Every structure is written in structure tokens, then in C-alpha cells.
Amino acid sequence: MSLSTEKSEFFLQNTLILYAIGAVAAILRIIIRWRLMHRLGVEEWIMIFGLLCWTGDTALITVTVNKGTNQVPSDHRLTMSPHQVHEREIGSKSFITAWFLYVTAIWACKAAILMFYKRLTERVMEPKINIAAAGTLGSTYLACMLSLCFVCRPFSGNWTIFPDPGPACTEGLHYVWIVGVLNIITDLMLLCIPIPLLIHLQVTLTRKILLGALFGLGIFVVVATILRIYFTVVGGSISNMTFWSMIETSTLFVVSNAPGIKSFFTSKKKHSSSNGNSGSGLSRSHEMNSSIAHTHSTNNHNKSRVRNSITGNNGKSTSDSQEWIVDPQNPMVIHQSTRIDVTVEGASSDSTKDDKAPSYQVSAEARSHNSN
Incomplete structure (x- = not known):
């Protein structure tokens, strides 16, 4: 059901804060790349696409929370006015559309991370590993899309108010489990890719730990996903589901852009200690x-x-x-x-x-x- 005015304002404020944190990380990484390279790489274009999808997702879930969905008690459906039915249909359509944008934004971030790792480990890792990782990422994304399309049948049941279309079309828990589990699997896969690089690095243990911590930031995304599943299942409300999805997505955007942001400060540090570098702290080879x-x-x-x-x-x-x-x-x-x-x-x-x-x-x- 829709939230009260006070709760709706609280939800909107926190949603905008979480969105701003993730968006600033992505935009900062894109600006840094342009400043250093005077061009954008494939990862940045993928990140821009993912950010646009997340922007649409954020806008739609605010509509969903304010207008409500078709998750309504059976006895209450019979007493709803035509206006209430119409409002909840809009909210439900926004909700299912937001799911598609949410999954696309999440997997776009994963694709950007994978492209970055591929370029980083090209000379120290078998190409088959990156190919297998890309295939896993593509197949899991397709599985998520298919689940969104076919779990609720007919598809219009996702916004049907009367008669009751059933829990598969109203609760969204099937989507939470399917997308959540595949999300965790792909996150763990991405965490494993830099391991061979760290093993072959001839550096001090302290530096290895620091680099491992940087590449291991994805563990926070796994934790956020697990918490989202838990609080969604326990709470069982649309507001819980959407709020924790915002936490998860914001965390992913920060984590996936952290290496790119770090490279700027690394470049600046090297520039300050060397008179031979270019003014921007980067000289292209x-x-x-x-x-x-x-x-x-x-x-x-x-x-x-x-x-x-x-x-x-x-x-x-x-x-x-x-x-x-x-x-x-x-x-x-x-x-x-x-x-x-x-x-x-x-x-x-x-x-x-x-x-x-x-x-x-x-x-x-x-x-x-x-x-x-």
C-alpha cells in the first residue's frame, strides 16, 4: 500500500541521498577519465548507460511508493474506488518497469567492472577466464529478464487489481530471490577475477593488502544484497524492498567506480614527485x-x-x-x-x-x- 505523507517524505529524502552518493561516484569517475585521457573508454559509456537506467529506476520507485501497488488485501479490493484502482495500476506499472531498469543498471555496473578487469589482467590471465566471466554475466542477466517477463502470467497481472492476480504478481518475492541469488553469484565471480593478478604482484605484503582491499570492495555489495533479501522477506513491503534496493545499487555504483577515482589521486601523487610528467598528471604512452x-x-x-x-x-x-x-x-x-x-x-x-x-x-x- 502507499505510504503516509510523513513516511513518504522520509523515504524520498533517503532515496535521493542514496542516489546522489552513487551518481556522484559515477560522474566523478567519468570526469576523471575525460580529464586524464581526453576520451571515454568502453567502461565509462557502459557506466553512463547504467546511470541513466538507475535514474529511471529511482524516479519510478518514488511513484510506486506514493501511489501504491496491487499488493492489497483481498477484502479491501472490493471497496476500492475507480480512482484508487487507477492510482495503484500506475504504481504497479511503475514498479515492474523499475525492476527492469534496476536489473539493467546493476548488470551494467558489473559489465564495466569486468571490462576494467579484462584490460588490467590481459597479460597475466588466460583469455578464457574473461570470456567465461562475460558469458556468465550475460546469461545471468538474461535469466533475470526472463524471470521478470514470465514469473507472473499473464504479464498484465503485474498491475491487475481485480480480481486478485495472486502472490506471484503482487508480492514480488520471486523476483527478489531470483535476482538476488544471481546478483550474489556474479558479485563473487567478479571478486575472484583479480586474485591471479594479486598473486603475481612482486610487491610488499602491505601493498598487496591495500590492493586486495580495493578490489575486494565488492564484498560490501554482496552484504547489501543479502540484507536486501532478508529485510524484504521479513518486512514483506514494497517500501522495504525498494529502500534496500537503493542501498544495494548505491553501494555498487560507489564500489565499481572506486578504482577509477583512485587512479586520479595516484596520478596526481606521481606527478608531484616527478618533473617529467605532464601538467595533468598523466602522459599517454x-x-x-x-x-x-x-x-x-x-x-x-x-x-x-x-x-x-x-x-x-x-x-x-x-x-x-x-x-x-x-x-x-x-x-x-x-x-x-x-x-x-x-x-x-x-x-x-x-x-x-x-x-x-x-x-x-x-x-x-x-x-x-x-x-x-
């Missing part, structure tokens, strides 16, 4: 090999022709960029390598062997790249 050849000759009209091209081995334009971990003592430092081959040629059909063209070899390299 580029390895550019440029071969510039220039041939000049005259034709019958004493004109020269110059052809500029960027070519690879097959005569096609190439540009290759890669990122991987290079400093096993600091897993936040990623090496980015960009290779560009440039050939500049000028030729004429009347060129002779005596026209020897000057050729130049240019190679520039800068190393130090801190990535979130």
Missing part, C-alpha cells in the same frame, strides 16, 4: 614509428608531384592502439601503444637514377600512462 621518404623529380613540364599516404604492410592505412598492464607493482598503470606508419612519396615518370631522394627515419616514444 605512444610509440610512433614514422618512416618519411621523399622523392623529388621533374617531369616534361618541370612540375613535381607529391603523394602522401599512411600505409601498412599491405598498402592499406593502419593505426594500431593497445593497452595493457606494464608495471606489476602498480596494476593501475596501463601501457598504451599506438603505431602509425607514414610514407610520403613524390615521384615522376621521368625520374632518373641520379635523382636520389633523401630519406628520414623518425621515432618518438613516451612512456607513462595511468589508466582507470
Whole structure:
């Protein structure tokens, strides 16, 4: 049922606070990435998508709490006015839609974490592990979506007021258990991925513990999920369910963005202790090999022709960029390598062997790249 005015205001205030905490963490991470890299990675775009879904989820659950759902005692259904029925239908539709957005936001955060771990452990972990993790993440997300679509049949029972559609369509406990268990499984999976990296790090025990604590922040999400399941089952109300889902989601957004935020302070610290770094505290690692050849000759009209091209081995334009971990003592430092081959040629059909063209070899390299 809908909450009283006092309880509704309390719920709204706490919901907005929890949302603000998680949203600020995500936005801060995105700003830091843009400031350091002047571009957004795949993880940041996934995080933006997840934040948009969570924003919609937050808006819809406030509607749900204020208007109520179809979770109404059977004897009370017969005495409801058409206006009350309409209000609860709106609340119930908002509730089921919020579930879809909530699951998508949660799994988007998990996908961003997995992409970050993949890039971080690319050189120290078997690719099959990341592929298996991605498959597990995708299959569990699909299972959640299918449960939301098919647990309550017909689907319209999710907002039906009269007749009573049954507990599967009104209580939402099936969704809590299915999504909650799959959520915990995937969280534990993500917690295990950085373990090989920590094992292979040649650093002091203290540093290993600190890095392990950073990667292990996901345990707080597991605890939040367990508490959400417990208090939802015990309390049995929509307000309990939505409030604890906000705590869980806010915790996940903070945890999933913490490594990216930390990299900014790591970069600043390194910049303050070194005069060779760039002003932003980050210098991108580029390895550019440029071969510039220039041939000049005259034709019958004493004109020269110059052809500029960027070519690879097959005569096609190439540009290759890669990122991987290079400093096993600091897993936040990623090496980015960009290779560009440039050939500049000028030729004429009347060129002779005596026209020897000057050729130049240019190679520039800068190393130090801190990535979130």
C-alpha cells in the first residue's frame, strides 16, 4: 500500500541521498577519465548507460511508493474506488518497469567492472577466464529478464487489481530471490577475477593488502544484497524492498567506480614527485614509428608531384592502439601503444637514377600512462 505523507517524505529524502552518493561516484569517475585521457573508454559509456537506467529506476520507485501497488488485501479490493484502482495500476506499472531498469543498471555496473578487469589482467590471465566471466554475466542477466517477463502470467497481472492476480504478481518475492541469488553469484565471480593478478604482484605484503582491499570492495555489495533479501522477506513491503534496493545499487555504483577515482589521486601523487610528467598528471604512452621518404623529380613540364599516404604492410592505412598492464607493482598503470606508419612519396615518370631522394627515419616514444 502507499505510504503516509510523513513516511513518504522520509523515504524520498533517503532515496535521493542514496542516489546522489552513487551518481556522484559515477560522474566523478567519468570526469576523471575525460580529464586524464581526453576520451571515454568502453567502461565509462557502459557506466553512463547504467546511470541513466538507475535514474529511471529511482524516479519510478518514488511513484510506486506514493501511489501504491496491487499488493492489497483481498477484502479491501472490493471497496476500492475507480480512482484508487487507477492510482495503484500506475504504481504497479511503475514498479515492474523499475525492476527492469534496476536489473539493467546493476548488470551494467558489473559489465564495466569486468571490462576494467579484462584490460588490467590481459597479460597475466588466460583469455578464457574473461570470456567465461562475460558469458556468465550475460546469461545471468538474461535469466533475470526472463524471470521478470514470465514469473507472473499473464504479464498484465503485474498491475491487475481485480480480481486478485495472486502472490506471484503482487508480492514480488520471486523476483527478489531470483535476482538476488544471481546478483550474489556474479558479485563473487567478479571478486575472484583479480586474485591471479594479486598473486603475481612482486610487491610488499602491505601493498598487496591495500590492493586486495580495493578490489575486494565488492564484498560490501554482496552484504547489501543479502540484507536486501532478508529485510524484504521479513518486512514483506514494497517500501522495504525498494529502500534496500537503493542501498544495494548505491553501494555498487560507489564500489565499481572506486578504482577509477583512485587512479586520479595516484596520478596526481606521481606527478608531484616527478618533473617529467605532464601538467595533468598523466602522459599517454605512444610509440610512433614514422618512416618519411621523399622523392623529388621533374617531369616534361618541370612540375613535381607529391603523394602522401599512411600505409601498412599491405598498402592499406593502419593505426594500431593497445593497452595493457606494464608495471606489476602498480596494476593501475596501463601501457598504451599506438603505431602509425607514414610514407610520403613524390615521384615522376621521368625520374632518373641520379635523382636520389633523401630519406628520414623518425621515432618518438613516451612512456607513462595511468589508466582507470
